[in-house]
Structure formats: structure tokens, C-alpha cells
Amino acid sequence: MKNFSDPFKAVRPLESGKHSGYYYSIAALEDAGLGKIQRMPVCMRVVLESILRNCDGKKVTENDVRTLAKYNAADPAKVEIPFVVARIVLQDFTGVPLLVDLAAMRDAVKTLGRDPKLIEPLVPVDLVVDHSVQVDCAGDENAFERNLGLEFQRNRERYEFLKWGQQAFNTFSVVPPSVGIVHQVNLEHLAKVVFSREVNGSMLFYPDSTVGTDSHTTMINGLGVVGWGVGGIEAEAGMLGQPVAFLTPEVIGVNMSGKLPDGVTATDLALYVTEMLRKEKVVGKFVEFFGEGARNLSIADRATVANMAPEYGATMGFFPVDEKALDYLRLTGRSEDQIELVRDYLKANRMFGVPLKGEVDYTKVLELDLGTVKPAVSGPKRPQDRLNLEDVKSRFNALLQQPVKEGGYGISAEKRNIRMPVENGSIGHGSVVLAAITSCTNTSNPSVMIAAGLLAKKAVEKGLTVAYSVKTSLAPGSRVVTDYLQATGLQTYLDKLGFDLVGYGCTTCIGNSGPLADDVEKAIKDGDLVTASVLSGNRNFEARVHPSIKANFLMSPPLVVAFAIAGRVDIDLVCDPLGDDERKNPVFLKDIWPSSAEIEACMAEIKPRMFIERYNNLKNVSHEWSKVKTSSGDLFSWDKDSTYIQNPPFFSDFSMKVGKIHPLGGLRTLGIFGDSVTTDHISPAGSILFDGPAGKYLREHGVEKADFNSYGSRRGNDKVMTRGTFANVRIKNQIADGKEGGWTKLMPEGEMMPIFDACRKYAERKEGTVVFAGGDYGMGSSRDWAAKGAYLLGVKAVVAKSFERIHRSNLIGMGVLPLQFRNGESAESLKLEGSEVISFPDLTDDLKPMSETKMQIKRKDGSMSEATVIIRIDTAIEVDYFRNGGILPYVLRDLLK
Numbered sequence: 001m002k003n004f005s006d007p008f009k010a011v012r013p014l015e016s017g018k019h020s021g022y023y024y025s026i027a028a029l030e031d032a033g034l035g036k037i038q039r040m041p042v043c044m045r046v047v048l049e050s051i052l053r054n055c056d057g058k059k060v061t062e063n064d065v066r067t068l069a070k071y072n073a074a075d076p077a078k079v080e081i082p083f084v085v086a087r088i089v090l091q092d093f094t095g096v097p098l099l100v101d102l103a104a105m106r107d108a109v110k111t112l113g114r115d116p117k118l119i120e121p122l123v124p125v126d127l128v129v130d131h132s133v134q135v136d137c138a139g140d141e142n143a144f145e146r147n148l149g150l151e152f153q154r155n156r157e158r159y160e161f162l163k164w165g166q167q168a169f170n171t172f173s174v175v176p177p178s179v180g181i182v183h184q185v186n187l188e189h190l191a192k193v194v195f196s197r198e199v200n201g202s203m204l205f206y207p208d209s210t211v212g213t214d215s216h217t218t219m220i221n222g223l224g225v226v227g228w229g230v231g232g233i234e235a236e237a238g239m240l241g242q243p244v245a246f247l248t249p250e251v252i253g254v255n256m257s258g259k260l261p262d263g264v265t266a267t268d269l270a271l272y273v274t275e276m277l278r279k280e281k282v283v284g285k286f287v288e289f290f291g292e293g294a295r296n297l298s299i300a301d302r303a304t305v306a307n308m309a310p311e312y313g314a315t316m317g318f319f320p321v322d323e324k325a326l327d328y329l330r331l332t333g334r335s336e337d338q339i340e341l342v343r344d345y346l347k348a349n350r351m352f353g354v355p356l357k358g359e360v361d362y363t364k365v366l367e368l369d370l371g372t373v374k375p376a377v378s379g380p381k382r383p384q385d386r387l388n389l390e391d392v393k394s395r396f397n398a399l400l401q402q403p404v405k406e407g408g409y410g411i412s413a414e415k416r417n418i419r420m421p422v423e424n425g426s427i428g429h430g431s432v433v434l435a436a437i438t439s440c441t442n443t444s445n446p447s448v449m450i451a452a453g454l455l456a457k458k459a460v461e462k463g464l465t466v467a468y469s470v471k472t473s474l475a476p477g478s479r480v481v482t483d484y485l486q487a488t489g490l491q492t493y494l495d496k497l498g499f500d501l502v503g504y505g506c507t508t509c510i511g512n513s514g515p516l517a518d519d520v521e522k523a524i525k526d527g528d529l530v531t532a533s534v535l536s537g538n539r540n541f542e543a544r545v546h547p548s549i550k551a552n553f554l555m556s557p558p559l560v561v562a563f564a565i566a567g568r569v570d571i572d573l574v575c576d577p578l579g580d581d582e583r584k585n586p587v588f589l590k591d592i593w594p595s596s597a598e599i600e601a602c603m604a605e606i607k608p609r610m611f612i613e614r615y616n617n618l619k620n621v622s623h624e625w626s627k628v629k630t631s632s633g634d635l636f637s638w639d640k641d642s643t644y645i646q647n648p649p650f651f652s653d654f655s656m657k658v659g660k661i662h663p664l665g666g667l668r669t670l671g672i673f674g675d676s677v678t679t680d681h682i683s684p685a686g687s688i689l690f691d692g693p694a695g696k697y698l699r700e701h702g703v704e705k706a707d708f709n710s711y712g713s714r715r716g717n718d719k720v721m722t723r724g725t726f727a728n729v730r731i732k733n734q735i736a737d738g739k740e741g742g743w744t745k746l747m748p749e750g751e752m753m754p755i756f757d758a759c760r761k762y763a764e765r766k767e768g769t770v771v772f773a774g775g776d777y778g779m780g781s782s783r784d785w786a787a788k789g790a791y792l793l794g795v796k797a798v799v800a801k802s803f804e805r806i807h808r809s810n811l812i813g814m815g816v817l818p819l820q821f822r823n824g825e826s827a828e829s830l831k832l833e834g835s836e837v838i839s840f841p842d843l844t845d846d847l848k849p850m851s852e853t854k855m856q857i858k859r860k861d862g863s864m865s866e867a868t869v870i871i872r873i874d875t876a877i878e879v880d881y882f883r884n885g886g887i888l889p890y891v892l893r894d895l896l897k
Helices: 027-031 042-053 062-069 092-111 143-168 182-190 215-223 232-239 266-280 292-296 299-307 323-331 336-348 389-401 446-461 479-487 491-496 518-527 557-566 596-603 608-615 623-627 693-700 718-724 755-764 784-792 805-813 876-883 887-896
Strands: 011-016 019-024 080-083 087-091 125-128 172-175 194-199 202-207 209-212 226-229 244-247 251-257 286-290 316-318 364-369 376-378 386-388 419-422 425-428 432-437 471-474 532-535 551-554 664-672 743-746 751-754 769-773 795-800 817-821 837-840 852-858 864-871
Touching (some): 019 042, 019 336, 027 062, 042 062, 042 080, 042 202, 042 226, 042 286, 087 092, 087 182, 087 232, 092 125, 092 143, 092 232, 125 182, 143 172, 143 623, 182 299, 182 608, 194 336, 209 215, 209 232, 215 299, 215 316, 232 805, 232 887, 251 266, 251 292, 266 299, 266 364, 266 386, 266 446, 299 323, 299 446, 376 389, 386 389, 419 518, 446 557, 479 608, 532 557, 718 784, 743 755, 784 795, 876 887
Parallel strands (some): 019 202, 087 125, 087 209, 125 172, 251 286, 251 364, 286 316, 432 532, 532 551, 664 769, 769 795
Antiparallel strands (some): 080 244, 376 551, 419 425, 743 751
8 A cells, every 4th residue: 555645644454355455544533533533423424534535735635634523513613625526427407518518628728729638527427318308298108209209309419419528538428318317327326335446556445425416416315425416517627626615514413213104105204304404494504314213214215305405405415324225235236246345344434324313413403203294295386385285275275365475376266266178177276287206306216106006006996087187297217117117017007097108307397397288278378277286306496397387296106196186286185085986986095095015015026137137238228329420539519500509608718817806886787586586497497488588599590499499408508598597487576567587677778678688788888787686596406507697698796685505606606796685684675676786896806705795786866875795705715716707717727737
């Protein structure tokens, strides 16, 4: 063991079966008196190991190691941690623009006369194509093949580009379409839990860790892998050797006791945890689950809870590795050698096992008795708004007539019972028009998928059906789900209720739900109906699932089937019948709900060979993927006529000269938004409006409406995405006189126009803009284009009551300044109405993290006022990013040096 950086004398040998090598022992730090490592939360031990292993005196210093080794859970020192991850995971919506940026960086390097191969990922990068399938076809046995054909037809340019990237970069690999959802592929195949790689002739062992360009990367926390979602901007920096910098977090421990009652699903638990932890305000914190209850949860159940970390606001929802994790590795076809290495390494480095109460120090401990969890759904607008199953009816009815300003739908009493005709029936307020078993939250979990199949079987046997007006779909997380649903014979019954396979990917949850039937769409529009979707997803923000559906409820797969049969959400499924059997007798949910014993009997059909066979030859997984042609070479050949892939302007004026931070003045207000504005509101992922700025651009370039595809699929084209920024049909700009959608007033004229058109006029005048917002600004998906689009529109600063973690860092990553109101102030308390000219005159190049600055307000009558705001640049490295005009110019300059 020579030639290793080991300033703390922490290198230790490790022999594990066929494996022989060394590792960095965090226990050695405790032996040296640097801290009580064994009392640290397990997730922080993994972070500490990375800091120790990567200590090079430059990006990671000895002081970084010493400081973290002294971690005080009760009051963590707010210092920057330079965390180096083992790998990067991408999905294609964020992966394509990331690859576009890498290709553009190579062009910039070539322009400067340097070798473009300087731009190369320094850690393994896996991209899973899972966000591009849309549910155009549903409810028939050919839906999968038809949707797959349409997916390749629409996305061929993107897939050709991805294949170019796979040959151009040595450490970049692609999991093709129709394999599965990125997070389930990560669980079943990509995650190693413990890595090994050769360094100077010896094998180095270290924990698996990752960041991913999907918020729900946290799902891998269920398998004991430290990881979370970041924007594509941060992921690029991580790929190119930059540590993921974050402030030392508080770690909230959740002591799970008891066990889930019979009939309560992992989804019910995940929704309960989401509500509980949102109330606890864990944004920016780590959460670690421990206790006997956590020990007894399966890995699939843990993963379901961990997946929802973005919804409860935490950076992570971590379960340490234990024997159940090793059993899961064995079930999913990992080799015994790898499983033995995982056990031996983690035990040697004191990272194995789920702690019990009192064994570990946490910032705060919360108690959760699993026996108190009840069947539930969440909605109709936010994932944290949990409702016990019996309360759905009353809550929906209350919201229906509650004023819009109070979060309701504002339907008058006389219009409550309106019915509109559709084929074979009618629909009204509360009718379910879309029922989807979808998304990574639940399609990773065999217990709830099998429960859905068993419920379908019992329903069919009793003669229950699903109405024509309900669009039904099944999009499993991987092909293995299909294998075990077919092996148990349950897929047949799902098919009979319309839940035929539509594809393998993130469909309804990301807005790829496809069209409703024409007459259903017309009925909703003509009757101004508040209809509902029911989905086994994790996101239900306004206009995300489908622009015509106003009420969206998250729930377990078996409940999706039940509500589809009932055909409405204004029903109490605990007391009211779902329908009548063939003898006209009422059938209740309890009559067809499967028992735990029935579910477990079916789960015995899941075998390791299923996983091995499905992941054995990914390159040739489908004929469609094999037919995709690819170009070669280190540089990409841009096509100026492409409406999918364009060379972005981020490096068009690149030079090695670093800019300076200077005052911002003369900013016009682009928008004033309320609380809980999501990245869906800022940068939609769903359908592109025909008459919106992005739709007009596509039509001008000869694209028919049928070929618009989605915003997510066109994230490689900045011209589409900039026009789509702030273009969500449900976004509410308070200076747009109540007009819903992407509208603003051009100032000082006061002329109403689309936000994109106003920004072009401001750019012509060389006027920057500012955005004001309420709390939790940027919550939701880690959408890089929510920041990129703001930057390209000319937004210089965003002032909010609070920011969601990822979006705040993404704004800095694009050189947009995030600022936070102080002391309960807001746009409302300052009486801002949109005509003001805003300045920040005191910004200087010696800006300090989390400092304060003056906001100057010049009103239309010429009067002046001021407010003090907090600069939400939280770390020293973020100051450097902002000074460089963003993280990408910073990284490029660093590489070229």
C-alpha cells in the first residue's frame, strides 16, 4: 500500500473472499481522538469517509476532515463539506441538456485551441432513458408497442445524440428506452453499495454514493446508498471533478417502532411520513430512519419512503445497510462475491446495521409508531396534503365550493351536480378521468403492485368494471414487474380492467399522461368540470398530470384500481360501495382488498433469474434502439434546423477572464408569485401549448401540433425551453390582473403580454428583470431549465420568502442571484405591485456567504423605499460560481487552467 495520500494514517487492508485491497478507516479518526465516530449518524459516516479518502490538500483539506470528524449532531457547525460522489445518475429529460452542455463545452475548448477531450466525466455516469414515453395509447393489448413506436418516432434526434455521447465519452453509458424507471434500474442494477477500483496497482474499496438529476434519486437511500437529487448544472460540475458542496446538515432521526397494520401499504406509510416531516420543516436536512420498525421494513418499503424525500423536503431519507439489504442484492441477481464484499467492508468501516434508539446521536429524534398509519391518499394539489381514506369525499366536496383565493375551486352550489355527456354515460365534478399505476414511488415495490393485481382479480371475479371515461394505464418501473405479474397470472385481470402495459418509464407523474378521449376533454371544457386523476406517483402539482385535470390524488396502486372502478373521488371507500356485482349486490373495498398472506404467496414467484435475464444485455434490449444510427467523433455536428438539439448560448462569449460581482440596478419586475411555486410552474415538463411562445416557435419551424412532443423532450433546445419558462397554464402572476398562465405586464407601459415577449422587449432596452415569490420557491423536480430559462430571459435576481434547496443552488449555478426576505417581509408587506424599479446598489466583489444587502425600491410616483434582504449564496464555493457567471464557466476555466 504505497503512494497513497494518507495524512491521517487511516489506510487499512481488507480481505473479502476473492477481493483483496485497502480502505480508508473512519474508525482510525476516532482512535486518533478526532471525534466520536461511532455516535455519528450512519449517513454522515459515509460522507466522512469520502472527505477522508479524497483529502488532497486542495479541493478537500485536512481541516475539512477534522471539522467533520467532530460532528456535533445537537448543533452542527455550519461549514462547507466538499463531498465527492462515486458516480452520477441521469434521466433523459435532464441528461440530454447536460450532454448538450458537455458537447458545447468541447466546442468552446476547441475554439480556444485546446484538446476537446479535456471535457470528460471523471466519475462513472449512467443515463437511463425513462422520461420520454407518453401514454398516447392505453386500455388495449397493443398499447405498449404503439407507444414505443411513437416514442422512437418523436425522439429519434435525441436518441441519436445520446448514442453519439456514449461513443464520445469513455465514462458515459446509456440504459436504453423501455428498460425501466431510472430509480428502479438504480436499485435493481446500477447500485453497487460498495465500490472497488484499482489505484496504483491495488484495489481501493469505498461506499457507493451518487447524485442524480432527478429529485427522487433519494430512492436509493432505501438500499443504504447516500445520494440525492441535484440540478443538471451541479451534476455536470460533479462529473467534471468538482465536489458537491453543502453546509454541514442537521440529521433528524426518525425512530420507527411497531409494524404496519394488515391492509396498510408502503404508500400509506410514505404519505404519512411526507405529511409528518413537512410539518417538521426538514428542508435542507438529512433524515435517517432507525429502530426496530425500520429494521423490519423490506427494502422495497424503505425505498418507497426514501423516494418521497423531496416531497417531505429533506435532502435524504436514509436507511443504513443491513442483512435485509444483502437479501435484496441477492434477490436482484448481484453476485455472492459482491454481497460478501458489501458486508465485510461496511462492518469493517462501522457502517453496517440499522441503529436502535440511543445508539446514535441525532439533531432531533422523532417517534413514528408504524401501527398508527392508516390507508390514505394525498391531494388534490400537493403531496404533503394527506387525507385518511374515509375523508377524501368530504375534503373534495369542501374544496369544490371553497373560493379559489382560499385554495378551492370556486364551484357554485347550483353547478355542483352538473353532468356532461360522454360515450356510454356522463361525467361531472369529482369524476375520475385518469387512473394510472405509474412512477418510481410504487412501481418499485412488489407488495403494492401485486396487491393491485390481486384487487383487480377479485374485482373482475365479482363482475366490476371501469367506465369508458376513465383512462387507465400501467407503467411498471422495470420489465421484472411484468415478469412477476405474468408469472402470478395477475396481469390478465389488470388487463380486463384496462390497466394494460403502456410502457416502462415515468409517464403520468411527469405529465406524459397523453390525451384524454376527445369527448371527455370536450365535456370537461364545456362544463368547466373539476375532474380528477388518481395515480400511484409522487407529484400532483397543478397542471402537472394533465392540463385539463384540476384535482390529482396520489395513492397506492390497489387504491388506483379501486378509484378507477368507483369512477369518482367524491366517495367514501370505507363506507360506500365501489359498485354492484353481477347480482346487483353492493361490493365494498373490504370485499376485494387482498390479505397480507395472499400478497406474500404471490411474491414468492419473484426470482433472481428474472433480474439477471432482464439486465444481461441492455445494449440490445429492443429492435428500435438497435436501429438508431449514431455519428462518431469527439465533437458533435450540430444541425441548425433541429428543433430538439441546439448548441446553447452559454459559452458563446467564453473567455478565461473571471468577472466581478457588481451592483444590480434598474431591474423591472417580471413577476410576483405566491407560495409553493414549483419548478413545474417555472419550467413545465408536460405538453406544449399550441398558441404559446414555444408552440409558435415550433409551428414557425414546420412542426405540426401532433409532433410537438413535450417540454421535457425538447430540453436540448434552448429556444423552446426559454419560451416555455414561466409558461405553465396554472401559474398565477399577481401583476397579470388575475390572468392565469405565463403573462405579465410590460413596464412602464402596463401592456399585458406573454412573459417571453416582455423579456425580449426588456432585452432590447438592455433592462434586467427581477422575480418576487413567496415560500418554498422552486419546490418540486430538480429542473435545471427553471434556472437556465430564467437566466436566458434576463432575470438577474429572485427575491423569495424561502427557496427549495435544489432550485436555489441552480439559480447560483446560472449566475442568477437568490435573495431572501427578512423578518416575515414579503412582496405584499412591501406593497409591491409590479411597476417599481428595483436595485441592489451595495453588491460588491467581496460578497460574503449569507450576508445581507439593501434592496432599493423606486415606485412609479418617484418615491423611494428600502428593505434589507439576505443573500442566499450559502457557501464560499457558491460565491466563486456566482463571480464566474455560473458553475459551468467556473468548471471550464478550472479545467483549462
